[in-house]
Amino acid sequence: DSTDLDYTPADLMRKDATEDAQAWMQEWRLSSPVDDPVALGDRVTLHWLAGIFAFHEEVDRRDVTDYRPDGVSFGLWPAPFTMQSDANQENTGASIFGHTAFTLDERWELGLGLRYDYQYRQAQTSTRNPPGPVLSTSDQSRDFNQVSPRVSLGYHVTPAIMVYTDVAKGYRVGGFNAIAPPDRGSYDEETSINYEAGIKTSWLDDRLAFNAALFHTDWDDIQVNTQVPGGSPSDYYVSNAGKAWSRGAELELRAAPWQPLTVFAGTGLLDTRYRSGSQEAGENVSGNQLPFAPRLTWNTGIDYQGTLGPQRRIFARTEVLGSSGYEYDASNRESQGSYEIVNLGLGISAGAWQVAGWVRNLLDRETVPLAIPYGADDMGQPLYIGESGEPRTFGISLSKAF
Secondary structure (H helix, E strand, O other): OEEEOOOOOOOOEEEEEEEEEEEEEEEEEEEOOOOOOEEOOOOEEEEEEEEEEEEEEEEEEEEEEEEOHHHHHOOOOOOOEEEEEEEEEEEEEEEEEEEEEEEEOOOEEEEEEEEEEEEEEEEEEEEEOOOOOEEEEEEEEEEEEEEEEEEEEEEEEEOOEEEEEEEEEEEEOOEEOOOOOHHHOEEOOEEEEEEEEEEEEEEOOOOEEEEEEEEEEEEEEEEEEEEOOOOOOOOEEEEEEEEEEEEEEEEEEEEEEEOOEEEEEEEEEEEEEEOOOOEEOOEEOOOOOOOOOOOEEEEEEEEEEEEEEOOEEEEEEEEEEEEOOEEOOOOOOOEEOOEEEEEEEEEEEEOOEEEEEEEEOOOOOOOOOEEEEEEEOOOOOEEEEEEOOOOOEEEEEEEEOO
16 A cells, blocks of 8 residues: 655655455354244244354554655755554454244244353554664553343234334454554444334235334444544544444335336434544544434335346346435544435346446436545644545446356
8 A cells, every 4th residue: 555645746755554464263153943943832932043253363564654855855854764663463352152032922022142252452563763773662462352132022913014122232342553643552342232123014915015113322432443643544543432322213115016126215314423521533522423424315216127038037227325414524524415326237137147237326426435634724624635436337247157
């Protein structure tokens, strides 16, 4: 990864980063047969699942920043020099999990789940001015463990209508940053409590379906990606911002008025906030919205699946995806505005072969889905560097199934 750090016509700073990662992971699962539950009586049946997950990974990273001779001409530094940072991280972990689902009278469904996670993490970092001496070193290690329960309850009002509620604890492990300010070398675990309630329905022999859900999430020590001061746009470190909440609703509708044609639509409403006392990079963000969390998202479209004879099929799809604006970071200084994206697709398949033409972003809407603070203006306010969204793109694909 090579970056022109100053983002000006002058050759002031360059950065080269290399990263090598190796990992192995293994999971074993054992469960009751899906179509043959365990009978606990005339009215109660049981499905169960248990498993173990284990992994080990090693990540080596080197960042080399060149402060170029042009910077001397501008009086930014007295002489050209190079800074080098090296980081090695090793993570080893294992999890044990299980889930049981009880069914009573084919109407009530009670789910109980439990997961235990353990991880051992260690990191060694060093910074130096080649070929000079080492300027700083760090050697850290820490154990993390967490128990995460889950409870769900569903009721089939009719065979085609079900209401449900679900409560679960979420967990994200803490760790160490390869690149970060001196006081941000590590971060703590993030935990959350997630509540959901909803209804799932099917009508007219599954030709019409409607689903709805309400949800609320409370976060503690929420982890956020923060730009490294003076680093390249790809340099982030993880920090704990504090507490936050998120709540909203989702609606989904699918209709098949006649066999080859399906019409679909969905929308999501969302409200998020950092709670009092939350901070990112030393800045108070209490009451601000969480980044990349639009208040409204929606989609609608038509899907056609027809036949042209034995072993031949024609398919077409058009969809519109929409989003309201969202914030780029916890400071809420800059945001992406609302937008709509139109996608089209048309194809034919014959046996195992398939050819399809497609267009993404048909109307060529300009978006900046990602932007980060980088540098400051004359008043000391952060400037942002953005990454443009995908423009109108079209193509043809040919594939064969095996």
